[in-house]
Amino acid sequence: MDYDRNDALLHWLFRQTQGDAWFRPNEESISSGVALRVSDAAHSGTPEFRVFPYEEASLEPFETAVAALNPVVAVKVRSAAVHAALGEVSADDRYIYVDAETRIQIVDTMLMLPQADREQCAAFIRDERVMVIWSESIDRIVPLCQDFEERLIKLLWRSRPVIAAFSSAESRAPSLYRVHGGVVKGVFGELGRDPEGYDVVLGRERGVALDEKSGRGSERVAKRTWYGKKYYVSTAGSESHELAESDEKRPVKLYAPAYNGLAAGLALVFVGNGVRTLLMEWRLDGDFTRFALLACSPFLYCVSLFFAMQIVQNISMAIGPIAHFHRNSKYYSAVKPKANKVVDNNLPHITIQMPVYKESLEAVLAPSIRSLKKAMQTYARQGGTSTIFINDDGLRLLPAAERDERLAFYANHNIGWVARPKHDDSQDGFKRAGRFKKASNMNYALMLSLKMEKHLENLLANPSQVTSRDSSERALGMAIEEMWEESGRRWRPWAANGRATRVGEFVLIVDSDTIVPEDCLRDAAREMNESPTVAIIQHESDVLQVAHHYFENGIAYFTKRINKCISIGKSFTCANGEVAPFVGHNAFLRWKAIQDAAFLDPADGKMKIWSESNVSEDFDMALRLMLKGYIIRWATYSDGGFKEGVSLSVDDELNRWQKYSYGCNELLFNPIKDWWRKGPIARQIHKFLWCKAPLHYKISMMAYMFSYYGIAGAITISLINYVLLGFQFPVDGYFMHSFEIWLATTVVFWGSGTVGYTLLEYRLGVKSLLGALFENLIWIPFFFFGGLAIPLTQAILAHLFSYNMQWAATKKEVERSNFFKEIPKIAKRFWFPLLFSFVVLAGIVILATPLVPLEYRVDGTGWAVILPLAMTCGCHILFPIVLNPWLMVFSY
Structure with a gap:
């Protein structure tokens, strides 16, 4: 043989x-x-x-x-x-x-x-x-x-x-x-039926085959007093710790209302100080015309709100209370939910939904799915069931060989998937709605799943006509035929694996480049059962690095700091009592709540889960859930087990900032062409401001959105400041000089912000004092984000003037490059900011020389006028160069 x-x-x-x-x-x-x-x-x-x-x-x-x-x-x-x-x-x-x-x-x-x-x-x-x-x-x-x-x-x-x-x-x-002998109501929760013997039989009583105490030794947990002294507490193991903590009620913490209220009052003081200046000048010369400057007060208040919040946050991180960071509250989970015999013996089915595009199967999708499979195996051995449901928007765009490789991978790993037709710009072609397509991709897949449930229900009403083995597959085929008929027999969906395309009681939504902890599904089921009003559990994410060059390392540090600030001390101070944000991935969603928040899309008259007309579909979903009485919770007990990919290039990071600023402007203002019909203020922000959300949450959200206008306005304000003060036009005392603004933001964000965050990490026992200070200091030179002003201005104006601004898909895998490839890319992408900055710098140099008349000369004696504008232009020039690691590679 x-x-x-x-x-x-x-x-x-x-x-x-x-x-x-x-x-x-x-x-x-x-x-x-x-x-x-x-x-x-x-x-x-x-x-x-x-x-x-x-x-x-x-x-x-x-x-x-x-x-x-x-x-x-x-x-x-x-x-x-x-x-x-x-x-x-x-x-x-x-x-x-x-x-x-x-x-x-x-x-x-x-x-x-x-x-x-x-x-x-x-x-x-x-x-x-x-x-x-x-x-x-x-x-x-x-x-x-x-x-x-x-x-x-x-x-x-x-x-x-x-x-x-x-x-x-x-x-x-x-x-x-x-x-x-107890049989679960249904592996699919509210939609649960047992069409093919797929529902597992679960016990009503948990058998104990292992002495739990023998497997859990005493643990020593490091904690700190309010003044920072470290001490250790012995616990009888994580299980007993969970049981003790979960017996407590979940109170609403009042630190966030207090901090946000103080910040709102401080911003009002800033504006009031300007009004005081106008009144003092009026008493001297009696000129009422200067009060026209008060028209700027609302805008100044909005932009200064985030600055004021940063001041309050820095103080609270340095000397404020921190014990609540280790405790559960209404919008925050620091401790895992307790063991629940009823839930553990009847664990619900969980669907893991992953929207994907044309990412590499080997480099991106496979590692993420392997991580998900480990979590699914743990959950299965605990008594639960789960499936992966991929919404593949790239399958029908790939070459045949790559497509077949994906299909084989999906089949071998028991993955359900849906792929819609590719976008066609012709008049009668299939349209993938939305600017970023993610929302419409998930809507299409969920619509097919819901149609399948309807057909499955009809099949189960006549069990003699179908065997339990093929009911899901037959129902999926009928749903595909229905959508094909609805399209006039033009666009047939692609889909496979009827079992896995059904949506469970809870949905874990992840990105294609995601790592999840092995034991996370049962914790979510327990917490959702404890809190029926919770619609979303948003987990804090650590960073998944793949390139490890200095740009990715810097973005990883920046992302970790942002996520930690969301947990403890920034605009979304969840531990302080702030309403948690929903960031669109690494989050568990209650399927019933998501369906309750569905809406009729006027564009096509169909019920939709996700908004296809908004760049920020995550915020739109969170708002609709709040209007229905549900809450969103931020969880940190996974201890960094959830990981997300970060931007691998400065180009991707710039896209991300532009998308955020475009989305914020979309939430706040209508395009100018619609002002005569709808007014300047967008309907969505009206809904948000008048909804039942806590007032302090509205303040923090508005501060976050207005912060993008503060960044975008840096170049415009610096240029106006240079012209007015450099050419010595008469300026009212109400006008604040750019150098004063630059100095204040440097001290608050870079100075006290770094000190406050360092002290917070030390007080929480995360790092030593010197270690935290060193890490926070070494990344300060990384932030050449002063070069964002012009690109963010472009994004905001693109929305206001209805310009169809497009962004490339985010790269999920490392693409090797070199100096000679990157220079043309930089010239193509950043030509306008670079041209504008060089022209302005040339003008600054020329105006400082004897080439211009004395009355128009702005020489070195006016350094306070020159410095802010010169630094802003310099940051725009350095931004695509210093933050590009491939420029250092001189290979052919």
């Missing part, structure tokens, strides 16, 4: 996983074995498996079941530990608790294995007294088998009968195997 590489792998796997098997193959016609997938379904129609030992008739059911389950590799184990464990269960048991956090399913026969929960990666077979273990990676199958063997031995050892001589009462060991 000629052996190939697959045979070599099979032989090796059999030796590694079956070496201790004590049953001979011919005994009771039951044999252990190994199955390996040698070809994908995409290439041959059905996956092909090779089984070892060869030509073993007793392994035919195993081969058939594994082919239907379709893992990469599967092992049939018949060891003493497996045999003994199954020998102690009753006929109606459906699970064995391998340890306190892991329960493995029991199926009656080998041919029922395809109906098992694939994410558990293991199942006991009752009639043969064997265990089947499978994996999506050959590298992990051997450690997985060894791990299960070790756990089963520990289980059997702990559950052994105690010698009767000690005590008759003690001689009865607690039962490790419970009668699990």
